[in-house]
Amino acid sequence: MKKILSQMDQTSRNDFITYGMVIGAFAVISILQALGILSSQIGGLLVPLCVYSIMAVSLNLVVGILGELSIGHAGFMCLGAFASAFFTKCVGDGMPSMLRFVIAILIGGLIAGVFGFLIGIPVFRLNGDYLAIVTLAFGEIIKNVMNSLYVGRDANGFHFSLSSANDMGMDALNGEMLINGPQGITGTPRNSTFLIGILILLLSLFVILNLIHSRQGRAIMSVRDNHIAAESVGINITKYKLMAFTVSAVIAGFAGALYAHNLSSLAATSARFGYNMSIMFLVFVVLGGIGSSRGAIIAAVVLTLIPELLRPIASFRMLLYSIILIVMMIVNWSPASRAFMEKHKLNRFLFKFKKSAGKGGK
Amino acid sequence: MKMKKWTGLLLAGCMAAGALAGCGGSSTGSTQTGGGEGSEELTWKIGMIGPLTGPVAIYGTDVKNAGQIAVDEINAAGGINGYQIEYRAEDDEHDAEKAMNAYNTLKDWGMQILAGAVTSTPSTAVEALTAEDNMFQLTPSGSSKACIEEANAFAVCFNDPQQGTKSAEYFAEHFPDAVIGTLYDSSTEYSAGIEANFESKGAALGLDIADVESFTADNNTDFTAQLNKLKSAGCTYVFMPIYYQEASVILQQAANMGFTPDFFGCDGMDGILDIEGFDTSLAEGLMLLTPFAADAEDELTVNFVENFRSAYEKTPNQFGADQYDGIYALKLAIEKADLTPEASVSDICEALKTAITQIEVDGLTGTITWAASGEPDKEPKAVMIKDGAYVSIEG
Numbered sequence: 001m002k003k004i005l006s007q008m009d010q011t012s013r014n015d016f017i018t019y020g021m022v023i024g025a026f027a028v029i030s031i032l033q034a035l036g037i038l039s040s041q042i043g044g045l046l047v048p049l050c051v052y053s054i055m056a057v058s059l060n061l062v063v064g065i066l067g068e069l070s071i072g073h074a075g076f077m078c079l080g081a082f083a084s085a086f087f088t089k090c091v092g093d094g095m096p097s098m099l100r101f102v103i104a105i106l107i108g109g110l111i112a113g114v115f116g117f118l119i120g121i122p123v124f125r126l127n128g129d130y131l132a133i134v135t136l137a138f139g140e141i142i143k144n145v146m147n148s149l150y151v152g153r154d155a156n157g158f159h160f161s162l163s164s165a166n167d168m169g170m171d172a173l174n175g176e177m178l179i180n181g182p183q184g185i186t187g188t189p190r191n192s193t194f195l196i197g198i199l200i201l202l203l204s205l206f207v208i209l210n211l212i213h214s215r216q217g218r219a220i221m222s223v224r225d226n227h228i229a230a231e232s233v234g235i236n237i238t239k240y241k242l243m244a245f246t247v248s249a250v251i252a253g254f255a256g257a258l259y260a261h262n263l264s265s266l267a268a269t270s271a272r273f274g275y276n277m278s279i280m281f282l283v284f285v286v287l288g289g290i291g292s293s294r295g296a297i298i299a300a301v302v303l304t305l306i307p308e309l310l311r312p313i314a315s316f317r318m319l320l321y322s323i324i325l326i327v328m329m330i331v332n333w334s335p336a337s338r339a340f341m342e343k344h345k346l347n348r349f350l351f352k353f354k355k356s357a358g359k360g361g362k
Numbered sequence: 363m364k365m366k367k368w369t370g371l372l373l374a375g376c377m378a379a380g381a382l383a384g385c386g387g388s389s390t391g392s393t394q395t396g397g398g399e400g401s402e403e404l405t406w407k408i409g410m411i412g413p414l415t416g417p418v419a420i421y422g423t424d425v426k427n428a429g430q431i432a433v434d435e436i437n438a439a440g441g442i443n444g445y446q447i448e449y450r451a452e453d454d455e456h457d458a459e460k461a462m463n464a465y466n467t468l469k470d471w472g473m474q475i476l477a478g479a480v481t482s483t484p485s486t487a488v489e490a491l492t493a494e495d496n497m498f499q500l501t502p503s504g505s506s507k508a509c510i511e512e513a514n515a516f517a518v519c520f521n522d523p524q525q526g527t528k529s530a531e532y533f534a535e536h537f538p539d540a541v542i543g544t545l546y547d548s549s550t551e552y553s554a555g556i557e558a559n560f561e562s563k564g565a566a567l568g569l570d571i572a573d574v575e576s577f578t579a580d581n582n583t584d585f586t587a588q589l590n591k592l593k594s595a596g597c598t599y600v601f602m603p604i605y606y607q608e609a610s611v612i613l614q615q616a617a618n619m620g621f622t623p624d625f626f627g628c629d630g631m632d633g634i635l636d637i638e639g640f641d642t643s644l645a646e647g648l649m650l651l652t653p654f655a656a657d658a659e660d661e662l663t664v665n666f667v668e669n670f671r672s673a674y675e676k677t678p679n680q681f682g683a684d685q686y687d688g689i690y691a692l693k694l695a696i697e698k699a700d701l702t703p704e705a706s707v708s709d710i711c712e713a714l715k716t717a718i719t720q721i722e723v724d725g726l727t728g729t730i731t732w733a734a735s736g737e738p739d740k741e742p743k744a745v746m747i748k749d750g751a752y753v754s755i756e757g
Contacts, residue, residue: 041467044463144549148548166562181554182548182554183551184483184551186508263459263487264489264490265483266458269457269483272458308463314453315414
């Protein structure tokens, strides 16, 4: 194995380590689960960890590789979640649950991708931080629309309303509420499993890492580093920005579908799918070292686990979480800790990709 | 060099595995020791999930504290069927996913019965897990209908449709000639649920609902536009099935613009007198329909409010009262079914499912009985704020 690794070039070795890390984590957890020594607390966190890792990888493509700021990524996740859960509710038991879930995931990704594409068309004709503003508004709009959307179904077909359940004109006795305004979608079957989560994470990584190393990926990174130079060599800037952003939105939609099928009640509240959640994804990316998929996954896992593992200290956990976050931000990027890493060769393991990405960039 | 790196990687992997195994190991270890101790001293383990941090933390902390008072009283009187109760609360930040994490944490602790969650969406999310594990769930204040859909889930509070209907009935009975306006939060299921039923029941009873206004969680700071519309519609009563934080702002703004109808709320309004910096004189005359009034003079309420005040330095709200009654309901149901903590979670659930429909709790929130659907049956009380305190309105 060492031989194979040493024969690979640096980028493939890096990708290999990233895949290895995910598969290794899956193997370890599965063994622990099989032995029955995994607590239900950790067991219940496995799917959310996958969801957040996928979101971190997805946003990393926009922020780290494309160099644009998106602060409405929770909006794409929200779309994916609602689209997939809506599909599942509509189909009901008319399909084997596994097939239904796979189609639901694809629908979640598709809807989120379509919206990502549509938003990207006008925004990517502009230069500057417009994407940040537009995605921020988009995320809030999606959250509010989902909050006021009523969809019901009875013998006469579907009924929609954006004001209240009474206005839908649905047969209240025999009809079935599919999306019930602020209550959202309840009773979604819990189809998400750790295995499916890991498979989607690996698929996302595979798509993104291969995109980065492809001709298109190099074009995307050239747009990030100097759009004038990129344009001067004939790169269609809008096209490549749109490509990266749409891929990212599709993956966020997958994460949303996974999320929706892990909970039996899906509601778009301010805390959930609001801009706070988008900022949290951004924190994953920044803390993981902008541009590093592996770093983003590690940051997502660590930051999701910390507040849960701090439960024994009850009311102080929120305080301690913030302190840990600040300390991590400072320590992770301080020259002293970088020098320490350098000296003890730790950087070779953790920071290699970032360095090579930086070198390629500047 | 390369060798070193791979050794490092291997070591890191081992450490990570060790840490995870540690988590798992230690918790199963603790359950085992829990069981081991159990042979000498078996206890009931009742868990509670609610928002202990965040914007609606007042509900979670009140429920947690009121539950603690009930547990302490029962323990002092000898426990349930001779076994003491252990009570543990976990935070869900009013979020479905966090509630599931809290549930799993409590399960590791060895919880046998869940007296939670406090708010509706988390309660519904946890319900799917309790149904899977067949654990008995009694939510003190999860008011959405979805909270009690499963056979193992029961509620102490009225559900949203019930509250809307009862409010409309109250209006029809006491103020049949009122010109009513409603102002509600269309982004919370609690408020939207009550409003929809109030409107449909009100229409059936022939109430004059002149204007319906709404706001969302994102624009809940300026209500002048809605208040102006209500004013120009000539409303003499404004029905606000909302939470107390927004209500405090609305009352202030209505007073500023000289709009003085009679305001009427539901149980979410409970807590308005405890807001820091809120001029309580604005709430004078505010009516709310709630099953609990802290000023009631029966011995049970007086004792409870006194204990709560001395322990936590505030007046308990209706959510706390629901939890207090819920814990006593569990006690009665367990005694009825003649259970001991040795029984498995699933056996306890099966026994309690039938036992709870056979008991009658004479509690803080009235005399409560349960139907197998999980709905409680009790009478709401109308209270009014007078001189900065809740006073029951008779009739």
